[in-house]
Structure formats: C-alpha cells, structure tokens
Amino acid sequence: MQKLFLKTVFFLVGISLSLNLLGTLAQRAAPLEDWRVEFQERGANFKARNESIEAITLGNSHADSIDYSVLEMEGQSLALAAADLFELEKTVISLDDKSPNLKTVFITISYYSFSRDNSKFDALRSRRVGFYSMVPVWSPIKGDWTNFLMGKLDAYTHVMSVVRSDSWQAVWPALLLDASQTNPFPYDGVQTSSVWGECFHYTAEQLDTHAREIAGRNVSSSIQMANAHPGLEQDSFDALARTIKRLQARGVRVIIYTPPYYQKYNTYFADGGSHITDQMRLAVSKLQETYGVEYYDFSNDPELTTHPGLFYNSDHLNECGYKVFSAKLLEQLGGNGRFDK
Amino acid sequence: MQFNSIEFLVFFPVVSIAFFIIPHKYRWLLLLGASYFFYMSWKPKYIVILLAVTGISYLAGLWLGRDKNPATRRLVLTFSLVLSLGILFIFKYLDFSDPVFQNVFGQLGISRFEPGNILLPLGISFFTFQTISYTIDVYRGIIKPEKHVGIYALFVAFFPQLVAGPIGRANLLLPQYRKTHVADYENMVSGLQRIVWGLFKKLVIADRLALLVDTVYGDPTAYTGMALILATYAFAFQIYCDFSGYADIAIGAARVMGFQLTENFQQPYYAQSIPDFWRRWHISLYNWLRDYIFYPIQRALLRRKFSSRSLVAMIIPPMITMLASGLWHGDNWTFIIWGVLHGIFMVISVWWGQAKKTMSWSFALHPKLATGIRIFATFNLVCFTWIFFRANSLSDAVYVIGHLFADWKLQASLVDLMPGGLYDWMIAILAILLMEMVHIVQMRGGGLRPVVLAQPVWVRWSIYFALVLVIFIFGKFGSTEFIYARF
Numbered sequence: 001m002q003k004l005f006l007k008t009v010f011f012l013v014g015i016s017l018s019l020n021l022l023g024t025l026a027q028r029a030a031p032l033e034d035w036r037v038e039f040q041e042r043g044a045n046f047k048a049r050n051e052s053i054e055a056i057t058l059g060n061s062h063a064d065s066i067d068y069s070v071l072e073m074e075g076q077s078l079a080l081a082a083a084d085l086f087e088l089e090k091t092v093i094s095l096d097d098k099s100p101n102l103k104t105v106f107i108t109i110s111y112y113s114f115s116r117d118n119s120k121f122d123a124l125r126s127r128r129v130g131f132y133s134m135v136p137v138w139s140p141i142k143g144d145w146t147n148f149l150m151g152k153l154d155a156y157t158h159v160m161s162v163v164r165s166d167s168w169q170a171v172w173p174a175l176l177l178d179a180s181q182t183n184p185f186p187y188d189g190v191q192t193s194s195v196w197g198e199c200f201h202y203t204a205e206q207l208d209t210h211a212r213e214i215a216g217r218n219v220s221s222s223i224q225m226a227n228a229h230p231g232l233e234q235d236s237f238d239a240l241a242r243t244i245k246r247l248q249a250r251g252v253r254v255i256i257y258t259p260p261y262y263q264k265y266n267t268y269f270a271d272g273g274s275h276i277t278d279q280m281r282l283a284v285s286k287l288q289e290t291y292g293v294e295y296y297d298f299s300n301d302p303e304l305t306t307h308p309g310l311f312y313n314s315d316h317l318n319e320c321g322y323k324v325f326s327a328k329l330l331e332q333l334g335g336n337g338r339f340d341k
Numbered sequence: 342m343q344f345n346s347i348e349f350l351v352f353f354p355v356v357s358i359a360f361f362i363i364p365h366k367y368r369w370l371l372l373l374g375a376s377y378f379f380y381m382s383w384k385p386k387y388i389v390i391l392l393a394v395t396g397i398s399y400l401a402g403l404w405l406g407r408d409k410n411p412a413t414r415r416l417v418l419t420f421s422l423v424l425s426l427g428i429l430f431i432f433k434y435l436d437f438s439d440p441v442f443q444n445v446f447g448q449l450g451i452s453r454f455e456p457g458n459i460l461l462p463l464g465i466s467f468f469t470f471q472t473i474s475y476t477i478d479v480y481r482g483i484i485k486p487e488k489h490v491g492i493y494a495l496f497v498a499f500f501p502q503l504v505a506g507p508i509g510r511a512n513l514l515l516p517q518y519r520k521t522h523v524a525d526y527e528n529m530v531s532g533l534q535r536i537v538w539g540l541f542k543k544l545v546i547a548d549r550l551a552l553l554v555d556t557v558y559g560d561p562t563a564y565t566g567m568a569l570i571l572a573t574y575a576f577a578f579q580i581y582c583d584f585s586g587y588a589d590i591a592i593g594a595a596r597v598m599g600f601q602l603t604e605n606f607q608q609p610y611y612a613q614s615i616p617d618f619w620r621r622w623h624i625s626l627y628n629w630l631r632d633y634i635f636y637p638i639q640r641a642l643l644r645r646k647f648s649s650r651s652l653v654a655m656i657i658p659p660m661i662t663m664l665a666s667g668l669w670h671g672d673n674w675t676f677i678i679w680g681v682l683h684g685i686f687m688v689i690s691v692w693w694g695q696a697k698k699t700m701s702w703s704f705a706l707h708p709k710l711a712t713g714i715r716i717f718a719t720f721n722l723v724c725f726t727w728i729f730f731r732a733n734s735l736s737d738a739v740y741v742i743g744h745l746f747a748d749w750k751l752q753a754s755l756v757d758l759m760p761g762g763l764y765d766w767m768i769a770i771l772a773i774l775l776m777e778m779v780h781i782v783q784m785r786g787g788g789l790r791p792v793v794l795a796q797p798v799w800v801r802w803s804i805y806f807a808l809v810l811v812i813f814i815f816g817k818f819g820s821t822e823f824i825y826a827r828f
Contacts, residue, residue, distance in 0.1 A: 149350075
C-alpha cells in the first residue's frame with residue numbers, strides 16, 4: 001500500500017505541475033477571457049497599496065466607472081466582471097483586516113443585481129469558479145460546494161486554463177505564431193478626442209445594436225437565474241445587507257450607486273425587464289431605510305446617458321466617461337455635504 | 342451526481358479510502374450510505390422509490406425462501422413482480438400530463454398536482470430489473486434469499502452500477518458484499534486505469550460527437566444526405582462511447598474497492614451478425630432478457646410441441662425479447678420500432694444460418710474478406726436502427742431515412758456541423774482511431790494492459806500522463822448527462 005500511496009502522490013504532483021505549466025502556457029498564448037487577468041492585476045495593486053488605500057469599488061463590470069484621480073483619493077477597483085451580490089459579500093469578508101486605512105466602499109447596483117446567482121447559470125458558472133480560484137475565501141457561498149471545490153482546485157492547478165471550451169484550438173496557432181502580435185479581444189469601436197482626452201467608444205449606431213442585444217440577454221439571463229433559484233431576490237438582498245452591516249461595523253462608509261447606461265440600453269432593458277428594475281429600486285430604498293446607506297442613481301442622468309463619446313459600449317462607460325461620471329459623483333457627494341475626502 | 346462531475350471526483354476517493362479504513366463488519370453500512378447519498382444527490386425524495394423496490398423484492402425473497410407451497414410461491418412471485426413492474430410502469434410509461442389524469446386528479450381534489458414535476462427516477466429500469474432477477478432466481482431455487490436487509494439493499498443500490506448498470510446478478514454480487522476485501526494494488530491500479538479510459542471515451546469522443554448529433558437530430562429537416570449520414574454514424578460512436586464509457590467507470594470504480602462487476606460491452610461494432618451484436622452490446626441487459634424472457638418463451642413453445650426449427654419457435658422468442666428490449670428503453674414508437682427491427686434482423690440471421698446449411702451452393706470468399714463484409718453489413722444495419730433510437734419522433738426518423746441519399750455530396754458546410762469545424766472533426770476522428778486500435782489489440786487477446794505493463798516505467802508513466810492531459814485538453818467538460826442515465 002505504501003507503494004500505491006507514493007505513486008499516487010507522485011502522480012498527483014506530476015499532474016498538478018503539468019496542469020500549471022500547460023494552463024499558464026495556454027492563458028499566455030491565447031487568453032480565453034480577459035476578466036481573470038484584469039482581476040488578478042487589481043488584486044495585486046490592492047495588495048501592494050493596501051496600507052494606503054482609502055476607498056474601493058465593488059460590484060460587477062459596471063463598477064468600473066470611478067476614476068479615483070478625479071475624486072483625489074487613494075482608491076482601487078476590486079470589481080469582478082459579472083460578479084453577483086453573493087460573490088461581493090465573500091469579497092468583503094476576504095478583505096477583513098487587509099486594508100487598515102479603508103474609509104469608503106462604493107458598491108455598484110446594476111438593474112439586475114438582485115436577480116443574479118452565477119452558480120445557477122451555465123454560461124456564468126465558470127465566473128463563479130474563477131471567483132473562488134482568485135479570491136482567498138475558505139467556505140463556499142451557501143449550497144455551492146461544487147464550484148467552490150472546482151475553484152480551489154483551479155487555484156493550485158490552473159486546471160480551468162487547461163480545460164478550455166475551444167479545446168486549445170486558439171492555443172496552437174498562437175504558440176506557433178508570435179502571440180504578442182495577436183489581439184485576442186479586438187475592439188470594433190472608434191477613437192475620438194474630446195475635452196476629457198482621447199477615448200475609444202461606440203458610435204450611436206453600434207450602441208443601439210449593442211444595447212438591443214445586451215439588454216435582452218441580461219433580462220433573459222436574470223429571469224432564468226431567478227427561476228433556478230427560488231427566493232433569489234430576498235437572498236441577494238440579505239447578502240448585500242450583511243455586507244453593508246459588516247462594513248459599517250468596521251466604521252466604513254458605504255455608498256451604493258447605479259452607474260449611467262446609454263439611453264438605448266435603458267429603453268431596451270425596460271422592454272422586458274421593468275419588473276427587475278422596479279424590484280431593484282424597492283430593495284435599495286429598503287436598504288436606505290434600514291441601514292441609512294447612501295444611494296445615488298445615475299442610470300438616467302441625461303448629461304451622461306445621451307453622449308455616445310462617453311461609452312465603451314451601451315452598458316459600460318469608457319475612460320472619458322469615468323472622468324465625467326466621477327466628477328458628477330463628487331459633485332453629488334460634496335453637494336450633500338457628507339463626502340469627506 | 343454524475344461520474345464526470347467534480348462531486349464524484351471528491352466522493353469516490355473519500356468513499357474508497359473510508360472503505361478500506363473501517364472494519365469489515367461496517368463496510369456494507371458505509372457503501373449503502375454512500376450509495377443512497379449518491380442517489381439522493383440527484384432528487385432526494387426519489388429515494389422512496391428505490392427503497393420501495395428494494396423492500397418489495399427483499400420481502401418477496403424471504404417469503405419465497407420459507408414457503409414450500411407452489412401455489413403460494415407463485416402468488417408471491419406474481420404479486421412482487423406486479424408491484425415492482427407497476428412502479429416502473431407508473432414512473433416510466435404513464436404520461437401524467439394527459440387530460441385523463443388531469444381530470445382524475447381534479448376530481449380527487451388534487452389541484453396543486455403538476456405533472457411536469459414528475460421526473461423519470463434515475464436508473465429505475467436498471468435497479469428494477471436487477472431486483473426482478475433476484476426474486477425470480479429465489480423462486481427458481483437458483484439462489485438462497487438474502488436475509489441481511491442491509492446487504493440486500495446494497496445489492497440493489499451499489500453506487501457504481503446504480504444509475505446505468507451493468508445489471509448485476511445476485512449469485513455473483515451478493516457473495517462479494519459479504520467477502521472481506523483487502524486493499525489490492527493490482528485492483529486499484531487497473532480500476533483507476535479503467536476509469537480514465539471511460540472518461541476518455543465519454544469526454545473526448547461521446548460529448549464531442551454529441552455536438553454534431555444534437556445539431557442535426559435536433560432539427561433533421563434542415564439537413565439532407567451526407568449530413569444525416571454523418572450524424573447517424575456519429576451517433577453510433579457517441580452512444581457506444583457514452584454507454585461503454587459509463588460501464589468502464591462503473592467497473593473501474595467497483596474494482597478499486599475489490600468488487601467485480603459484469604462486463605457490459607465487447608467491441609460490439611466488430612459483430613458479424615445481429616445476434617453476435619447482442620452478445621457484445623449491453624451484455625447484462627441481453628443476458629437478462631435471454632434468461633427471463635427468451636428462454637422461458639422458447640421452453641413454453643417446445644412444451645407445446647413446436648419444434649425448435651419451426652417458424653413459430655424461430656420468430657416468436659426473438660421478436661418478443663427484442664420488443665421488450667425496445668420497451669425497456671421507453672414507450673416511444675421510436676424505441677419500439679428499434680426493438681422490432683433488431684428482432685426482425687435476428688430472425689433473418691437465425692433463418693439464414695439454418696438455410697445456409699441446407700443450400701447446395703455457397704460463396705467461396707476469402708475468410709478475412711467474408712468477415713470484413715459481415716462486420717460492415719452488421720455495423721450498417723445497427724446504424725440504421727440507431728436512426729429510430731436517436732430520432733426525437735417517428736416522423737423525424739422517417740424523414741432521416743427518406744433523405745439519407747438526397748443531395749448526397751461532400752460540401753464545405755459539413756465541416757461546420759461541429760462547432761470547432763475541422764479541428765473538432767480531427768480530434769473526434771483521431772480519438773476514434775485510437776479507441777479502435779485499442780479494440781483491435783483487445784480482440785487479439787489479452788487487452789491493452791499487458792502491452793502497457795511490458796513497457797519501461799518512463800514509457801508507462803508518459804502514457805498515463807498523456808492520457809490524463811489529453812482528457813483535460815480535448816475533453817468537453819460541463820457534466821453532460823450519460824445517455825443511459827435517462828433509462
């Protein structure tokens with residue numbers, strides 16, 4: 001039996017090393033998704049500056065809307081693309097005692113934030129696994145052992161970078177050609193100059209097409225997740241409430257906000273998902289009432305939502321948009337007389 | 342919990358290690374608990390059905406073991422079979438969404454009843470047939486009834502074979518649950534190798550081919566000619582790799598703990614006739630049907646003075662057996678026709694075998710060429726029947742058959758039937774070639790293990806690493822259900 005044990009250990013170590021090597025190779029040669037790289041960079045930045053960081057942004061990719069240089073704060077986005085409120089809660093737990101100077105947390109609330117559970121949706125399950133892999137949490141979100149185990153396995157073996165949906169179809173040519181010359185995530189928008197600088201953005205026509213597609217997809221995926229997780233809204237609300245309480249108990253100021261969306265996105269989202277936005281607004285007002293949390297809604301602010309030049313795509317601002325939005329946010333916070341930098 | 346899921350990756354090592362750590366007298370309890378947990382991870386409440394089927398056959402076995410009165414014994418056997426088959430019938434064949442049932446439920450005041458909530462219990466056909474064989478064997482006096490309720494429950498629910506077989510026999514399995522199993526290096530290594538081989542067949546071949554088959558058979562009217570032929574051949578390999586992959590994992594998992602399950606496949610696509618195919622395909626089901634349907638009917642006919650060469654004796658037993666095989670899969674017309682076609686082919690094959698002996702003339706082909714022709718013809722006949730098995734409806738099957746040779750030409754668009762285009766085709770073809778090479782080595786005697794074991798250690802380990810990495814790189818992951826888990 002000792003022989004079997006030693007051979008098993010040797011085999012597992014060998015396989016883990018091979019997976020690590022192959023996963024790293026595949027990810028470098030032809031990354032399947034950019035959100036992992038982006039989040040890892042954010043984590044590394046946070047770790048490097050954690051002593052001085054005063055503010056962080058949490059939420060999904062819509063949270064990428066604050067430019068801390070405009071707010072004149074030491075801040076860092078820890079937003080994770082497609083993150084749900086359960087993942088957000090775990091992220092906050094993982095940050096306990098890691099940011100002694102943290103004073104403010106900005107939490108983005110998208111229209112569908114209370115109708116999201118990535119573990120219940122096949123297309124987003126890999127995000128949940130990636131979350132467990134990258135974030136140092138040591139217990140799963142309620143009832144999510146499978147993805148948790150997969151995520152922790154991935155953290156040590158990079159297995160998810162080896163197990164690719166394209167079966168390495170994109171890796172071989174990238175290995176044979178010069179990977180640095182290929183851009184795996186080409187952007188088809190335009191670049192223009194404005195008072196805010198040179199920024200990439202979609203044209204009005206592209207924004208319309210994108211808005212129709214993405215709003216429809218977001219509404220439909222939210223409905224599917226809500227069907228797969230009975231009581232999802234309440235569970236999401238509870239997760240966010242616990243997060244707010246935890247942060248407030250640390251003396252951290254919690255500011256929640258809904259970022260601006262391009263006007264057509266709002267129109268298309270309302271077509272099938274007005275009940276989702278209604279529920280979101282109801283939940284937010286309950287949070288304001290119960291926890292005295294501040295909430296700012298920029299989703300329909302015409303100074304932002306009507307300018308194609310500020311949008312990377314219909315539901316994400318570009319870097320110029322970050323600046324304009326951050327200036328408006330600062331104005332709002334300052335205007336209330338409550339924002340103390 | 343599927344064999345190809347992360348849960349099983351944790352569950353199986355934990356159960357196997359615990360099995361060898363705890364004292365022998367508690368092992369049945371561990372395996373039974375693990376098996377029920379395995380089953381309940383799907384739909385917890387359906388454990389009631391498994392318990393009911395176990396309870397009925399256990400009590401019937403005890404009664405049959407004690408009672409000597411033939412009339413009472415017959416009554417007990419009939420009662421137990423009616424109950425077990427009744428449960429199978431209710432859950433497998435009744436359509437609760439039918440307006441007749443809705444009326445009945447309405448009159449009974451069951452307004453909250455939602456037929457959509459009733460699912461086919463996982464593995465019900467497998468464990469029901471296993472318990473039926475036990476009861477009949479006790480009735481026939483072939484085996485003694487098992488008195489230990491826990492051991493008997495384990496015989497019905499043993500997790501490696503619970504969901505999709507192989508359908509085990511009590512005389513082979515029950516003694517194994519009483520035996521003290523010692524951790525055996527050879528069993529563990531060969532069991533693990535078998536599991537990896539099964540995963541290769543499932544994840545690299547079956548789930549890749551499923552992408553093509555599901556596209557074409559999902560809407561066959563959008564395709565003609567070559568696309569339909571390719572999808573049909575692809576399904577032949579998909580279902581073989583899916584089902585035999587499951588059997589490999591089941592047999593391998595049981596072997597790690599020292600249990601020997603029945604082999605379920607023996608290179609079926611190298612069969613030289615339809616009866617030969619059934620000796621190689623889903624062997625445990627065929628043996629069951631042969632022992633409990635074919636032989637009893639044949640014996641009954643012989644008792645009624647039908648000669649074994651008479652047309653009635655030649656047609657009735659195989660036709661009823663194969664019809665039962667079709668019905669075992671489901672009550673759709675597609676399965677029934679699939680079974681009937683196999684019955685017809687079997688009858689023709691037997692008749693041809695007898696007719697050849699009386700013929701004054703014969704073909705003089707080279708033996709290898711004759712074997713090749715027989716294998717080719719049998720494979721194509723089987724593929725033809727797979728059209729009915731896979732089609733979503735009878736009209737789809739009729740369309741596929743009617744258009745197999747329409748617009749029969751090679752088109753570039755055929756490449757796109759696979760999501761990854763030529764790349765996916767290449768992987769599928771190379772993986773099938775690798776599998777067939779292994780089959781040929783197995784048929785020439787001994788199997789692949791002795792060949793691998795004869796290699797130097799670095800070659801052996803390279804093969805193991807390569808196979809595991811090939812599964813990770815080229816496998817289609819996503820916990821796709823095994824096809825036979827639906828039955």
